[in-house]
Amino acid sequence: MSRHSIFLRIYAGLVILVFLVAIFGYLLVQVINYQRAQEYRESLTDGISFVISEGVARQQTQQQKMDWISDASDLLELPIYYLDASKVELSRTEEKRIAECKAVVRYDAEKKTAYLVIGMKNDPKHYLYIKIESIGEKQMKALPIFILDYLVYYPGQEQEYLKKIQQHFYYPVDIKKTAELNLDSEQIGRLRADQGVIVYRDSASENGTNISVLYPMPNALGSVLVMGPIPMFNWMPFKLAAGITLFSLFLISLGVYGLIVPIQRKLRQVNQALDVIRTGDMSMRVPVEGRDEMASLASSYNGMSDHIERLIESQRELMRAVSHELRTPVARIRFALEMLADEDEYEYRIQQVEMIDKDIEALNTLIDEIMTYAKLEQGTPSLDFENIILVDVLEQVAVETEALKTHKIIHLNPLSDTVRVDAERRYLHRVVQNLVGNAIRYCDKQVTLSGGIDEETKMAYVCVEDDGPGIPEEDRKRVFEAFARLDDSRTRASGGYGLGLSIVSRIAYWFGGTIQVDASPTLGGARFTMSWPVTRFKKKI
Template identity: 60%
Template sequence: MSTFKQSIFLRIYAGLVCLVALVAILAYIIVQVINYQRAQDYREQMADGVAHVIAEVVARQPTVQSQKDWLADVSRVLELDLNFVPRTEINLSRTERNRLQDHHAIVRYDASKAIGDIYAQVDGQPNVYLHMQVDKLTEVQIKMIPILVLEDLTYFPGAEQQRLKELQPYFSYPLAFKKLSELNLDMDQLSRLRTDKTQTILLYRDSATMQGTTISAVSAYTNVPNRVLVLGPVPIFNWLPFKVFAGITLFSLFLLIMGVYFLILPLERKIGKVRKALNRVRKGSLDTRVTIEGSDEVANLGISFNMMTDHIQRLIEAQQELTRAVSHELRTPVARVRFGMEMLTDTDDYDARISQMEMIDKDIEELNKLIDEIMTYAKLEQGTPSLHFENVVIKDVLQQVIGEFDRIKKDKIISSQLPAQDITAEAEYRYLHRVVQNFVGNALRYCNSTVRVSGGIEDGFAYVCVEDDGAGIPEKDRAKVFEAFARLDDSRTRASGGYGLGLSIVSRIAYWFGGRVEVDQSPLLGGARFTMTWPIRQSSKQTMHPQKKVVTSE
């Protein structure tokens, strides 16, 4: 789950998959709703003309019994159930009632049974409706449609064309008399029409146009010479016509575009914040920070940006502080060198000259040391130093530093509690040596009599620790000692030693080791206790946490 939250690709990809699925489901539902209404309209259009013709012919029958007999005959031929139903048995909506009054048919389709009930109004029958029940549409029924139309035309001799015009509004497909030569019939079809005047033939046309597949019914009519009655072409219902397909496709594309836009919008907004912050930083507003939202790559970019601006701001502040501090630190030895040079010019005593030159040489050596400290601090502060990590035996580093200070510790005592020889950790040897050297040097400078050195590994982290029995460091000043040129006693003389850069260098070494340095009160000696901890493996991304100062072995 955390990977999903952190990966923009996975989130957008999963969002797109869900979006496509939702759009597909929505498009399917829309097609079904549209086709339900289209199918209902198609059924009514197909039934409208036939029902009207049957109702017209029934209304012309002289008696009610003859009407029923005629319906029975047609029912047998059509293989359909045709009858009268009382109007009181049918609950009509307002739309259905209006259609019946306009002599149009209504269709009620039961999808579960695949049965359609067709109702039409018969003139002269105020209490009943004509009812037809259709469960399937056969070729016989299709062929009977033009026969029914022809029977209606027999009541209008000589006015057949006019009658077709009157019937046309009730048919959704053309009704017309045409010449045989206009129909492009084959020899078999022509023969059947000429030999059997009651014959009806069906013409199927499969077109690549929007009209699609159509059926035309052709019947001979003896009352109109050299003419045949043509019903159609009647389009076959297309569940996915081009207009519906194009509309649904465009609508789906629109939804996908909007969905993708809203998927990308949060990412665009986050990147926009970073871009605006970069512009403000470019104009000099180094205190600009990006508000972090979430935990994805853009959030990591924002964190990196904030870390970068923090680092830049700190570098600039450090550079300014370094410039001020260096100028102050250089004045004293330079002034002494200048004074020594003046003394050389003012005395002819050989011994005095030698003594003065030795003092000048010490001042120059002090300048060299100061420059080395400044260069080391600048290298660690202003960029990633070139570090060569290797497995370092912690005991060897501690013993080497203790041996170096044995010659100059005077009456001070350096005790140790060292780890075993096989305890190692990844580190840069010279920088780790510099850390321990600085710790021990400071401890000897400020202790009363005893300094204690220890080191080891605890919970996957290595540490080195130096304690003393001096006055210690007040809690409010403990963070200050790691700042460049910080001197709690405000002394800048050689009597206190150093230049205030040692612990700041240690702090930067701990940072580049992926660890940290801290100072507190020694529980054993009562003075200051300096500790640096860092991961024993530099490749592992471990989170620093407070370490217990436990020595692994003597």
């Protein structure tokens, strides 16, 4: 797997994304619930605060107001303060709530204490200030008493005035018959004993758990003041859960899209490059970004484009060179045939036939070289790598060269038969043969052949040196080009076609190695060195 695998990066990105979305969702729920809880507190207190404000406003004198407030404090078992409005700082939102006859609720989460500020009807200079540390059954059962205290001023019109104050209550407030309430005998007994009753209802529906506060109506047997059902606060209602889930999925979708977009962009670049290639323009390349699979794809595409472009250019050069190289022997054969047709002398005719035979052999040699070069240039050849003894190949070439009686000295540097390398024997033999043949053509007297393994780089190598004129430094890269000749007349005189070193270069490439030329430090001529990995590996295009 790639060091920076794009799929691993996507998986890691998804894990991080889900983690971040989960944290964000949790924080979002907390923020939303903070606001919901505040609105819930305000909705619960708005109605009863209005009734309390009305109760204080009905008192005629200041002392009666203070007594009413004191009685309310004892009834609720909560401290209620009658404060000067100037001592209470309110925000604009809180002032607006006071003006709308609504309560202001301030909640201290650390102390778990709520502070209730209630505006006074017809007394804007004072507020009621209630400190609520906890609310129990006593406080809940006391709430209907304030509503009954409000309704006592409207005998016989209770239902009508309940509808008027209903707008201030978040939950329903109504007068019902005991028979309508589906109560058990114990609850009915408490109502008959003029006691308040709290009824809990646990529902699996969206509304969830709720409570109702019941209190018997005075002077109305069988009638009950019902506050509720009052829904209990649900920290995770269905709508909130569904909304957070959908929003989280949306964020994850955006994150996934963000992770996929770079891949899509890189694939689009490859597609665009392929479209350009279809038009015949091989100059298009894809930028290589990063070190993941997409970068590997871009690199492979660029390598493929380079290879195709090189093949096309090589094919063009090959066609031009082949047509040029074939003209000379073909022209000589044609000339010899014309001379043969006009000549009657037997010996001369035999001489002409021998010349034609040499030209045909030259054509065969040229075609063989061209086919070998084309095979190595156009694609991956079938290489049968094996572990061979390097000195065996070198000795074979040395013996074969000496058999040609070139009158040149072939010196093989000593090499142990324990030196073994991975190579295709046939192509390695061709490399050494071409390098030695090239050296024989241009040397004065001696050619030195050597090989081995470089212990530092762990690369195998073969080296051929000669004592000839050498190759100028500016021409050393050009000698490996197909049909390249540094001295055309000398090459023709030596029988070369300019393909031998090109073939060596391509074999070195498919071996996964390199071919270099420099000056021989011992003989003074040219030194050709081909190196390749000792251990076989798969060559990438």
